[in-house]
Structures are given as structure tokens and as C-alpha cells.
Amino acid sequence: MQGITAIAKILKMEGVEFISGFPMNSIFEAGAKEGIRPILSRNERVGVGIADGFTRASFAQRVGVCAMQNGPGIENSFSGVAQAYSESVPVLVLPSGAPRRRLVPPTFIAVNNYQEITKWADMINFADRVPEMMRRAFTLLRTGRLGPVLLEIPGDVAMEDFPDNIFKYKPVKAARSAGDPADVKAAVKALIAAKNPVIRAGQGVLFAQAWDELREFAELLQIPVFTTMSGKSGFPENHPLALGAGGRTRPKAVMHFLKKADLVFAIGSSCTKEAFTTPIPDDKRVIQSTVDERDLGKDYQLEQAIVGDAKLVLQQMIDEVKALLGSEGRKKDDMVRRELKAVKDEFLKEWAPKLTSNETPINPYRIIGDMQKVFNPAETIITHEAGFPRYFTPLLGNDHSGGVYRVGQDNDPGRIPGLYYGG
Secondary structure: OEHHHHHHHHHHHOOOOEEEEOOOOHHHHHHHHOOOEEEEOOOHHHHHHHHHHHHHHOOOOOOEEEEEOOOHHHHHOHHHHHHHHHOOOOEEEEEEEOOHHHOOOOOOOHHHHHOOOOOEEEEOOOHHHHHHHHHHHHHHHHOOOOOOEEEEEEHHHHHOEOOHHHOOOOOOOOOOOOOOHHHHHHHHHHHHHOOOEEEEEOHHHHHOOOHHHHHHHHHHHOOOEEEOOOOOOOOOOOOOOEEEEOOOOOOHHHHHHHHHOOEEEEEOOOOOOOOOOOOOOOOOEEEEEEOOHHHOOOOOOOOEEEEOOHHHHHHHHHHHHHHHHOOOOOOOOOHHHHHHHHHHHHHHHHHHHHHOOOOOOOOHHHHHHHHHHHOOHHHOOOOOOOOHHHHOOOOOOOOOOOOOOOOOOOOOOOOOOOOOOOO
16 A cells, blocks of 8 residues: 555545645545545645635534645645644645655755644654554644644655555544543632623634533523634624623623623633733733643733633533532523623614715725625624724624634734624
């Protein structure tokens, strides 16, 4: 069996549906023979973007795969992979490489240049190592903090034969970890004791598919929720406890409740301070739960930390709340919901003229208002261009079940951070 054939067979076993990119790579033909669809792009950067968007649209339950030729092909892919890395999006990158005996300067070796923008970058140096290295690649693509993985395939390794009987591979299952029970208990007690808690939900909620748990937890304690731009869709924005999405612009409700908060619970969020995310005020107490310990206390002083998968941690917290307050928690307390409705009504009344404006040239908010009327949020995915249009996207509601889902990230100055309320 040739090395490239082994790679294609493993991709098929892992459920890969397509390979996107520029076709100067033998994996496209090998994949097609295994029933994997090639999707060809005009340039390599677009091929990476296709794989990236596919991963996001599936909430990282399926991994996009892209491929390109050695040299200029992998060079042209750099910005796309860097963006996926900055936004923790798992994408498998499979560039072809120079033959092993030609791996000398000035030959472009992808591994050397991609180590800082991938979760793991390596070269398959022998064909019989394909199963081992592909297994490690998919393990990293599905475990812990997600991100792109690169495996460079030298041309001679792709064509190198190895005995069929040593090809052994089983699809990789994701490994998830729950939080330390003591940390969970302390966090829940602090949230119950808080007078004005707020939940900040990040992309980790989406990738863990924890939207049902987040909603149940918020309802049990009647805590209002705002999402980061990358976490948009993690909490339905038509919910009576939804504050909206917090980016560089945000709805009035986000700041109203964030300013009065005495405790902020960040779940599935890196809590990164940067220009395109609504920051947590410095005087707030913060509890953070994330899958990556490197994010803990990075930009905010923490009162409590929990390391674990967002879905498992929220399940633990729900159980703890029910043990302390009963199965209904504080669901009958409607004080927060009434206050939030009043703030939203006031805000929407203020912004309604912009959404229906007939002025010339057209008010950008009018476009958003019309989009809201025309598109069905349950069947619509909206992406964005860069620049000031990012600030003209108010009132586009969404939910996790396929609603308006933003493809982009709050720490990405090159893409519009969100479809969200303006103001």
C-alpha cells in the first residue's frame, strides 16, 4: 500500500466527506478513489477557508480537511491557517512536501514555518508511520483546546509502499474531562450567593454542544447570559434571559447588566481582553471555566477556576444547584426577566427608526432590518466581510439549532465580529 493511499483510507474511516484546496497534491486523486469529494478552489487560502467554515458550521463535530502543493501552495495558505489557530478551529492541513533527500535549504519545509500557528505540525517521514501519525492528528483535532493540525507529506513518502498487513487503524474518539467536583461546588455556591450574577458564554459552549445545559443552568438560577462573538448561537437570543452578543458594539442590555454585576461566570471562554470583545469591568469578581488551563487568569484575576469540557461542567453545576435549591431552583423568580424586558424594549424603540429608515444613501441598519424580515434564522448562516459593516449588524437573532451563526472570531480584526445588536 502506498503512503498516500493509506492517508486517504484513514480520512474515509474518519468520516471525511471532502478535501478542499488547490489540486496540485496527490491526496485529491487518492481521496477520490476512496469516495472523498475534491472541492477545488482558485487559490489555497480559499481552500483553507472552506475547511474552516465547514468545521464551524458543524460546531466542530466534523473536521474540515484541506490540501495544497509544496512551496507556493503552503505559503499561500499561511493566513488561513493562522486565522483558524487564533480562533481555535480544528482543521486538518495536508500539504505535499519535497522528497526527503531534497529537504535542504532553501527548500520550503512547512513544518518549520507552521509550528507557531498550529496545535501540532509534523512530517510523515516513512509511509508505514501513516497510521500512527494520522491517529495522533485526529486525537489532537478532537481533544482539549481545538485548533488546526498540519501533516506534511513528502513526495516520495506519498508514493512509498509498505506491507498491507501492517496497516491498522481505528477511528479516534474524542476524550473529554469534567471539572474538579470541589471547584464546581465552590463556583455554584458563589453564584447562588451573588446578588447580580451574569454569564459570559464563549465558543467552547458551541464546540461542546452545551447549549441545552447552558439554558437549563441559566434558568435554574435566573442568570442573564451574553455571548462572545465567537460564542454567538450558544444561547438563543429570543430567550427572556438573553442579553445578546458582546463585541465592540453590543446591545444596551449587555452593559446594563454587566455594570451592575457582582459576579461574572465565564463558561467556554478564553476571557481574552482585546478590541473586539466586550471586556469584563476590572472591578468584577470572575469565575472562569475553560478546557484549556493556559487561559486561566490570563487577563482577569479569578475568584474560582474550573478546567473541563463546557457540557460536562455545566451538567455538574446543574446537579449541584438542584442538590442545594431543589429541582426547580429559582425558576419562579421573574425579577431579572422583567428588568431585562424593560431594557430591551427601551433599546429597540430607540433603534427602530434606523432599521426602517428611507434615507438616501441607504442607512446600513436598514439592510439589517430587512434581512431580519426576509431570512429564516433557523435556516440561515451568515458570514461577513471586513471593515465597518461589522458595526451595522444589529438585531439579528439566532439560536444554536441552525440560527444565524457567525463565522469569525472576536479577536480577529480582519473579519466582522458578529451579527449582533448595535449601540
